[in-house]
Amino acid sequence: MEYNRFAVRLNIRWFHLWLGLLFGAFICVMGVSGTIVTFRPQLTGLLSPAAVSSSGCTERADWNRAEAEIEQYTGSKIDRLYFPSKGDPRIQMRIHGAEEKIYRHITYDGCAGKILGETNLGWMYWMVDFHHNLRADRTGRNWAGVIGIALLLS
Structure with missing residues (x-):
């Protein structure tokens, strides 16, 4: 009887330990990927090509010509514009890429x-898909939700 009780406690302790480690790793990975996703515009600006000259310029771009140039350069339509912070003449343009969830980012100097x-x-798009769907489309999104709710209720 004493041996059986000891074996049950040992198994529960082992289960509790590994479940805690897995959920802890899940929280850490989702936290780091969420941070990267949150700062996506800032990271894009940081990794983009530098502007030709950013000192005291006023935008003088002809946006119709710019759109035509970009569509000719990429062979695709502009999907979204990301406007910079004050003083930065670079404008990020998201263009449809070859894959469905992957976009190209073109940097345009407005000055x-x-x-x-x-x-x-x-x-970055790999990281977004990982954070939202665990890289498993709808099934991953459902699992992430179930795990999140279980952690919230525990």
Whole structure:
């Protein structure tokens, strides 16, 4: 009888330990990926090509010509614009990429009126998909929700 009670306690302790480690790792990974997703615009600005000159310029870009240039450069339509903080002439443009969830990011200098280059953010979209769906589409989103609710109620 004493041996059976000891074995049950040992198994419960082992289960509790590993469940805590797994849930703790889940919280840490979701926290780090959530932080990266939250600061996506700032990270994009940091990783983008530098502006030609940012000192005291006023935007003089012809946006119709800029749109035509960008669509010719990328072969795709502009999906979204990210406007910079004050004093930064760079405008980030999100363009549809080859894959459904992956976009291309083009940096355009509003003062110089020219394309500065492209920022490779494929890893960022991987991170967003991981944070939202655990890289498993709808099933991953459901599992993340179930785990989150279980952690909230525990």
